[in-house]
Amino acid sequence: MTQSTSSPEPTTTGPRAEFIRFDEISKRFGDNVVLDDLSFSVGEGQRVTLIGPSGSGKTTILRMLMTLTRPDSGTIAVGGEYLFHEQRDGGLVPASEAHVRRVRGRITMVFQQYNLFPNMRVLRNVTEAPIHVLGRSREQAEQRGRELLDMVGLGEKLDSYPSQLSGGQQQRVAIARALAMDPDVLLLDEITSALDPELAAEVLDVLRDVARTSDITMLVVTHAMKFARDVSDKVLMFDGGKIIEAKAPAELFESPEHERTRSFLRSVIDEA
Numbered sequence: 231m232t233q234s235t236s237s238p239e240p241t242t243t244g245p246r247a248e249f250i251r252f253d254e255i256s257k258r259f260g261d262n263v264v265l266d267d268l269s270f271s272v273g274e275g276q277r278v279t280l281i282g283p284s285g286s287g288k289t290t291i292l293r294m295l296m297t298l299t300r301p302d303s304g305t306i307a308v309g310g311e312y313l314f315h316e317q318r319d320g321g322l323v324p325a326s327e328a329h330v331r332r333v334r335g336r337i338t339m340v341f342q343q344y345n346l347f348p349n350m351r352v353l354r355n356v357t358e359a360p361i362h363v364l365g366r367s368r369e370q371a372e373q374r375g376r377e378l379l380d381m382v383g384l385g386e387k388l389d390s391y392p393s394q395l396s397g398g399q400q401q402r403v404a405i406a407r408a409l410a411m412d413p414d415v416l417l418l419d420e421i422t423s424a425l426d427p428e429l430a431a432e433v434l435d436v437l438r439d440v441a442r443t444s445d446i447t448m449l450v451v452t453h454a455m456k457f458a459r460d461v462s463d464k465v466l467m468f469d470g471g472k473i474i475e476a477k478a479p480a481e482l483f484e485s486p487e488h489e490r491t492r493s494f495l496r497s498v499i500d501e502a
């Protein structure tokens with residue numbers, strides 16, 4: 231990422247009820263306007279599901295929190311600290327590199343394609359980053375790694391290589407690996423889309439447990455509507471660069487306001 235010498239210092243932006251804030255965020259790729267002056271917030275510990283048709287910008291939102299994609303304009307803050315900040319003259323500057331690294335260190339993401347290290351055994355996949363990024367001792371990291379792998383039902387697979395596991399098992403390792411970083415924010419991007427329904431259900435059950443037993447703030451992009459209904463505090467419906475509905479799941483699923491939401495919900499085949 232390009233850094234600016236005029237980066238703002240960490241700034242308090244409001245109460246924890248707005249733990250994550252997107253303010254007037256716009257993003258286009260060429261002529262394709264993906265996000266159009268979009269604002270929303272997520273409270274600390276809230277579980278928020280992003281739904282909407284393909285290409286409506288859901289992944290782009292998660293990638294912005296990972297600082298993998300930069301907005302064209304607007305402000306993003308996490309825990310009262312800026313990731314991107316729009317100055318009064320309209321120029322967008324990221325906060326200082328050290329600041330961004332600190333905020334980013336509180337966020338982890340699980341992707342559709344697991345992205346495990348193929349040449350490392352399961353336990354090492356989970357302990358590698360805590361040791362090398364967080365500076366944990368090998369003993370500490372392995373103890374926590376074992377606990378997490380037990381939690382995701384893979385306590386017997388510590389010495390396996392990823393290729394020896396099913397897709398659902400690999401995704402559960404990826405979840406354990408993300409949790410091993412002790413994140414404040416967990417981002418999940420269509421993590422069951424590549425799995426058969428039975429394996430997807432196992433992964434979603436693990437996430438239900440995570441949601442029930444932790445206070446991690448979660449942003450979830452999924453087409454698994456039953457799961458969204460079970461775990462979400464709020465569902466955001468994306469369409470045409472905007473959030474067209476933002477409601478508690480029961481309300482959104484039972485009485486969607488917009489025809490676009492109704493037709494989207496009709497088009498989704500539920501997984502689990």
Ligand SMILES: Nc1ncnc2c1ncn2[C@@H]1O[C@H](COP(=O)(O)OP(=O)(O)OP(=O)(O)O)[C@@H](O)[C@H]1O
Binds near residue numbers: 259282283284285288
């Ligand atoms: N690096 C890029 N370069 C050009 N276009 C991009 C890039 N990244 C995303 N896009 C486009 O931005 C739009 C939004 O993509 P995004 O992945 O955020 O949508 P989505 O809602 O997550 O869709 P899906 O459900 O299909 O994953 C799409 O039209 C996509 O092709």
